Amino acid sequence: MGKIWKISGPVVIAEDMRGSQVYEVVDVGDERLSGEIIGLERDKAVIQVYEDTVGLRVGEPVTGTGEILMVELGPGLVGNIYDGVQRSLVTMMDDIGDFLVRGVRTDALDRKKKWHFTPSVKTGDMVQEGDIIGNVPETGLIEHRIMVPIGTQGTILEISEGEFTIEETVALLEHEGAKKPLTLMQKWPARKPRLYKQRFVPEDLLVTGTRIIDYLFPLALGGKAAIPGGFGTGKTVCLQQMARWSQTQLNIYVGCGERGNEMADVLHSFKKLKDPATGRLLQEKEIFIANTSNMPVVAREISIFIGITMAEYFRDMGYDVLLVADSTSRWAEAMREIGARLEETPGEEGFPTYLGSRLSAFYERSGRVTCIGKPERMGSATVIGSVSPPGADFSEPVTQATLRIVDVLYSLDVALANKRHFPTINWLQSYSLYADSVDKWWNRISPDYNEIRDKALITLQHEAELEEIVRLVGPEALPEDDKLVLLAARMIREDFLMQSAYHPVDTYTEPKRTHLMLSTIMKLYGLAKEATESGMLVNEISSSKILPRISRMKDIPNEEFDDYMKQLWSDMDKNPFV
């Protein structure tokens, strides 16, 4: 046992710490604050403390736990709410009340709850690391597959169906004469990526239900994306929408240094909203990590790694998992603060020089893989991180370091937010490197996906060029075909790209419908072109009765949509501009 030697903010140095290891978890002070050793020098240990250090005194005890920071993995994760060091906030609320006092320990997973385990292997079977030995129905949406921990193998001596807590033995293995019990829970060090067999290029669309994302800048299962944006551009709403509607089997929402009220909103809304595919509560496929901006800074650094470890664990079961992290800037700032306390040489804007490599260490844990173990299965972990650039200036270090790693950029635009165009994803600045690999997926929905997408993007680009002229000469001075480009671009923007997160229908659009909506607008554009060539004025087109009907497309309920569109297309084919 050691003693506190020096205290400086969240960094504590303890003496008499011989025998400790780097990244070992320690209890600091009389209040037993939770901390982690980040460096050793002779008998002294440098510790970052995950809780507020106000009031600590020199000489208070520091005790090592002998373990490095491990994530508890097992039934009970889904639907739970954790703080940055995987303490269950739900348990803490029940045990200590509404405010977070220091030095409280809670288990991440409930030790008493019994789960029903059904084996999928039998006595006498040989099992290897990663093999699935049985299932636990964790929620109505997630079947928790129990895997042989990495580094373990053997012949099954005993295994049986029944009710078990996460610590009770569900199976007994024998390997070279040694017996090893298996439980429903296993642990994994947060900072270490979990293993897989092989990694593949992401090529299946991650359906998010947000039209501009799915159609123009698609994200693939196992991909990595960044959403930078100034304040008020709707980063959080964007991420919440993805965590709500994405067609992944499990979502992990890491609220890192963000607002408490917003976190409360997320938590409450997921108790009410239903998964579009199954109709069950979204909470049944969600894990929350809530480290709000007024909670201890140091815990922000580790919270992201705890989240990604959970994502990999469910990936290894063969699921498609989505992790959203809001916001990686607060995460980077936490690193900056620790770095400054350790008197490290700072890099750009005071951020540590390892900012880039730490960001890579996080984003690179995404991916689409074949998992270790039997049966053969594929899983994916998709990662989306928001970035909060100061003054909405994307040239700052966190945004720039992130852009070097990710394959998709959703650039949120303050000007669009001021125009109340939501989502504020700027179509001229955003990009997706997956567009070429997921077009196979889209072509199964419609073979003309590439053509329509390209046309729409070109029209929007053309509009941006014309806008500059309009500002000088006014819209009336443009030739008719340019006026038509402006009209078409306006329809793409207002009737397709704009999407309300709060409208019950508009909040989620399935891919077929997304395609049909944009195809309709592009078809009308084609017809209008023909009409103007034969002498019709764009003003006449823009006041025709068909336009409001196209605007209303997005609000038509799914069950009426097909009929509505059939009627619309047949009217367009007859005589559109009357």
Place this chain on the structure above:
Amino acid sequence: MDSLQLFTRQTKAISTARRSLLVIESIPGIRYNEIVDVQLGTGETRIGQVIEVGKETTVVQVFGGVSEVDLLNSRVRYKGETLKLPVSGDIMGRLFDGSGNPIDGGPPIVADTYLDINGVPANPASRMPPAEFIETGISAIDGLNVLVRGQKLPIFSGSGLPHNKIAAQILRQASLKGKSEEFAIVFGAIGVSYDDAGYCISNLEETGALSRTVAFINTASSPVIERLSTPRLALTAAEYLAWEHDMHVLVILTDITNYCDALRELAAMRGEIPSRRGYPGYMYTDLASLYERAGRISGKEGSVTIIPILTMPDDDITHPIADLTGYITEGQIVLSRALERKRIYPPIDVFLSLSRMMKEGIGEGNTREDHNNVFMQSYAVYAEGNYLREISTVIGSEALSDRDRVYLSASDRFEEEFISQAENNRRTVEETLELAWNIFSMLPREDLKLIQEEYIKKYLPEAPENRVTTETG
């Protein structure tokens, strides 16, 4: 002399005095971040804070600087605790300074309990999403940037803009819709001029609101360190009233810019590595430790709503103070110098302003069923008008169509009739919505695309003489 206990709690072994820092020999038991007294040879006492404790040496930051500190006769004495505020129900109607001492001539507070001014973070799982509409009586807020209980909604102002008037108007008028219940008011004045503080207090006094107010006042001439403690004292009082006395509390903090400058000043003296514009890298976290104390807790009656006011240096919304605040708060009310020059009060810039909690607080049961539609349509009309105004300055208004001119005049009316209102005029939310409908009645009916048909039938005023249709345009 003093007792033995006091003797063990002080030291004269000061080895260094530089900038605002003292390095002293460690006293056993001294706590990280605690407040100490620094007694000078001259007899003067200054406050200091422990910013680093080691086995041999302790670093103390002296507020007010180390001038006149001598290494022989000065001594450091500590009390063994961090800054606490004595509270009881009797704090209502009282005025305190930035250290929590009464300055209204009244007796000291007989404390029910002492609270750590840094507060304790609420468990995110215990929080309730804010949703109850607060009627401020100001159209630009109630109609377009709704404030709800438990929200933190700052006013981004500039020097010379009437933010104090607006704050005073909100304090006078704010109430929960349909309830006579009044807010308890906590007022934290941070480094403001004596006149500004006086204006706010006398305003509260005149309207009789002073009896339900607790005020903490740090004027520009008071110690800089108290700029950091003033908002924390105010929020501690607010939390006490909300969570222990079930009150709905409205907290006004003015001026956050002074707070941040104090933070920068003290950080620079510690020799910390500065971040943008010299402000410390942890300013986001520090501001969050203030703003995040707003909210609602499930199962508790009360609420804490915070309206911080800040003056953006050079009206720059990307300045770190405004920028970091905007990243933490749930929206912002931005004041516009252009509107102020047009003599429009309150000069609220509708495009830059935003309330993130709005959708929760409006609609049937909260305000009125058509509120969201009216909000979106007003926005679109005003935006269109502004765009046309911008274009017409380049190409001349003759080049505009009749329809465009209608939008121009609608947007003028929007500023003059909807945004603009008298300082003592309290509009109900229904009156605010009616004003918007009156302006909509100028427009072609089919242009009201963002409003559901049934609301148009129900609320659009009949046959106004000045309505145009698309046929004429």
